[in-house]
Amino acid sequence: MVQEIRWGIVGLGSIAHTFAKDLALVTGGTLTAVASRSLEKAKAFAGEYGVAHxxxxxxxxxxxxxxxxxxxxxxxxSHEALSIRAMENGKHVLCEKPMGVNPDQVARMIAVAEKNKVFLMEALWSRFNPSIRKAKQLVESGEIGSVGFVHADFAFYALNRDPDNRLLNPDLAGGSLLDIGIYPIFLSYLLLGMPKNIQASSHLYKTGVEMQTSMIFDYEGAQAILYSGLNSKSEMKAEISGSEGSIFLSPRWHEAQGYSIEKEGELVDYNLPTKGKGYTYEIEEVHSCLASGKVQSSMWSHRNSVDLARLLYEVRQKSNIIFPFEQQKEGV
Incomplete structure (x- = not known):
């Protein structure tokens, strides 16, 4: 009998609750341990999900x-430091996105994973969403011809939160880009690869974080128009348009429950509901990789995480968005 993979979670906020609920829907793994800086919080979380340690x-x-x-x-x-400490103890790691705040952090994390021969993957759950996987397959098969345009946005109102909230606090790498801008950037990268040129414009909030950013990614014969923001909501319907048709990912596209194809004036809808919230698919990928002895996923590899970190950093550079802890390091 194959032993179940034993999971631990560090950091017990809302995303950890979602992950724990989806893990319960996946065979082959069980949540055995949780950690928080507050033992009371850890015990409450453990009681809710039947965690032993x-x-x-x-x-x-x-x-x-x-x-x-x-x-x-x-x-x-804290992603870099905690992932490295876990891997130095021989643990495999699924690190919530973004894997690191900048490319240097991601490179250091990968180096530690390679040194310790452990599995490391960025928890970019949208990569494993059935509708997004289908859209990529359709593009690659030529279903809509040559892609010339991608549009994706992600925005919600968050400026009414406490200024110390992680989204609004520059010391916690706040702002829209790393938290939600990563999704539109990821979709463009997934479908079109690395752009030849990037244009970006941002508006800042009073705390110093970037609160909205518009981006144009230029490719050979194609452009992607991307947006993220915290000062309003957006429709969050993604469009992939080609010479022979278009694919639409239903709102909220990063967790799409279906997609549509428009060709020759006819629009056909397809439903692809996720299992649970949708974290189930990245969990299944981790299980599959560990079962086969892989130290990285072929669907979302270390190279993919490095590329994504480079894109996010270049967008920040275009808008002169450097976090305080990065400035301190550069000043040493």
Missing amino acids: TFDTYDALFESKEVDVVYIATPHT
């Missing part, structure tokens, strides 16, 4: 013999 430090979980793979669900700025 609780820790009030992340390192205690990393050192536990009861955990095979760790899901890092903490704010952006």
